[in-house]
């Protein structure tokens with residue numbers, strides 16, 4: 001199968017966007033330059049305003065810029081104005097680089113966006129890993145409080161004496177809070193240094209750069225000189241009692257001889273200010289930028305698209321003006337995908353949960369993000385610093401990501417979504433991989449050779465096994481009751497049982513289909529099947545980038561379903577479930593779709609199915625396309641608990657580990673590293689459970705093969721939840 005599409009850009013330019021009704025892009029980078037100019041002049045105005053009111057003469061309080069010569073104060077304001085403007089300008093350059101990406105709307109969903117933004121600002125997503133969460137919180141909140149303290153001091157400085165508030169008890173509380181913040185800030189930095197240079201966990205060690213040490217030194221300089229400036233200032237004014245609230249500064253001030261206090265104070269003040277100016281430059285050009293970009297990225301992450309749905313594409317059967325599919329060049333990625341690369345904290349959580357990486361495949365999801373960011377940064381005009389810092393050994397000669405990303409990497413992905421779920425910055429990694437697959441598959445016809453056979457089968461036989469489509473309903477011969485065939489004259493049913501290719505043609509999975517049908521029959525559910533009219537949903541083609549084959553099948557299925565007026569569909573296959581419920585609406589197919597675990601668990605709870613528990617221990621393996629992609633975790637467990645004693649693997653629910661079959665991987669061989677299904681089977685068998693239960697035809701085969709391969713098939717049984725339930729229900 002070598003269907004290809006001519007290469008150009010399928011995304012609208014600003015002019016095209018205006019013509020086609022797509023909202024034109026906001027020139028955010030230009031707006032930021034305006035903000036930079038306003039900041040510059042605004043800071044100078046603050047300087048002038050600050051010179052108007054007299055400093056109040058309060059018994060408990062402090063003189064702003066006390067012991068600092070007027071010329072130095074003047075230089076300070078001019079430099080603050082310049083460096084703040086420079087920092088905003090450097091951010092504008094990065095934003096301009098995101099604007100090279102194609103248009104993608106991220107409007108609406110404001111409530112979710114606000115919540116995600118607050119989660120980012122409050123470090124909630126980072127705190128999901130307690131070790132780095134506490135460390136980041138100490139640094140971040142310590143810094144924020146110290147910064148707000150400086151802003152508060154400046155506001156008080158600008159106010160007329162009658163309105164000044166930073167005196168008396170308020171001043172004492174202010175001093176206490178800032179000293180606590182300063183200590184937290186330094187403690188967080190010490191913890192960070194300890195983690196990076198002593199403990200050295202792999203995911204941090206592997207991406208450590210010299211600039212990480214410089215950043216820590218710079219931040220520590222700000223914190224330490226802050227305390228020394230405070231201590232020497234207190235020494236200059238003779239260590240009044242009320243300054244004891246600044247407990248760190250007060251204690252240190254005892255070590256400073258009063259004769260040297262004024263000189264030390266001026267020196268520390270200057271070093272503290274210079275360190276802050278350096279911070280303003282370092283902030284946008286190093287990974288420190290994620291202080292801002294991560295919360296913004298989190299706010300922009302929610303989409304109206306369901307988690308399990310791939311990005312929508314125009315109808316390839318009808319469109320005549322589509323010149324490129326997928327993404328290879330920077331302009332073919334969206335602006336959000338480029339922003340993602342600047343929001344990456346380089347924490348490596350995505351990599352640590354990736355089944356491909358864990359089992360030795362050449363895929364590292366963090367590298368996918370960083371390589372895209374590197375190509376975007378190095379092909380920018382002017383060049384900007386790559387996400388993880390400058391690496392002289394990396395050269396890029398064009399804006400094509402395949403200069404750094406290999407085909408082996410993107411074909412190793414099982415699309416399990418573990419990386420997206422683990423990422424504390426809301427980065428969408430799976431979408432990027434799937435966009436690149438679309439490009440490879442349709443623009444370059446470059447895909448694993450086994451996939452070519454699957455594509456031919458889907459195109460020629462309408463099922464991925466290449467079997468005679470007229471035999472799709474033959475599994476019903478094993479039943480002792482009739483199954484309705486929707487589409488035959490006068491035949492209707494409450495539920496359409498969507499069997500799927502595996503349930504129709506794979507020997508092991510036919511037993512799942514038979515068990516499901518028997519259970520529906522026992523519960524008196526009115527259901528029917530499509531038989532030969534049911535075609536492959538196209539999921540294996542879409543997940544491997546062949547949108548053309550996917551759409552060909554999807555449009556035929558939608559026509560059939562719409563013609564029959566099908567309302568509710570039940571299916572045992574999470575991939576069919578995901579495609580029918582989340583992706584067919586992109587082409588006008590709107591149905592209520594249930595996974596068989598949902599309907600069967602309802603029937604158990606309603607007492608229409610009454611299983612007898614055998615007391616065996618059962619461990620459930622969460623299929624990625626049922627769990628992480630569609631948040632269905634409880635329904636299959638209801639069935640497990642009705643059938644025996646539920647036990648859990650360590651990696652379960654959202655943290656489940658893939659069986660290795662998703663993303664079309666079932667249809668081509670794994671040649672590198674340990675097999676993913678063996679890793680997962682060992683974990684399942686390691687629980688000591690009598691039965692490994694699954695809820696997906698491909699998980700079933702992978703786990704069943706795995707149990708045989710590790711020689712555990714004598715002691716452990718692998719069953720779909722429908723087989724489990726059927727064998728316990730009269």
Ligand code: SF4
Nearest residue numbers: 354413414416417419
């Ligand atoms: S989707 Fe799964 S296999 Fe693919 S990169 Fe993410 S974690 Fe790895």
Ligand code: SF4
Nearest residue numbers: 344345347348350423
């Ligand atoms: S993509 Fe997300 S999880 Fe992966 S390294 Fe970056 S921030 Fe961490």
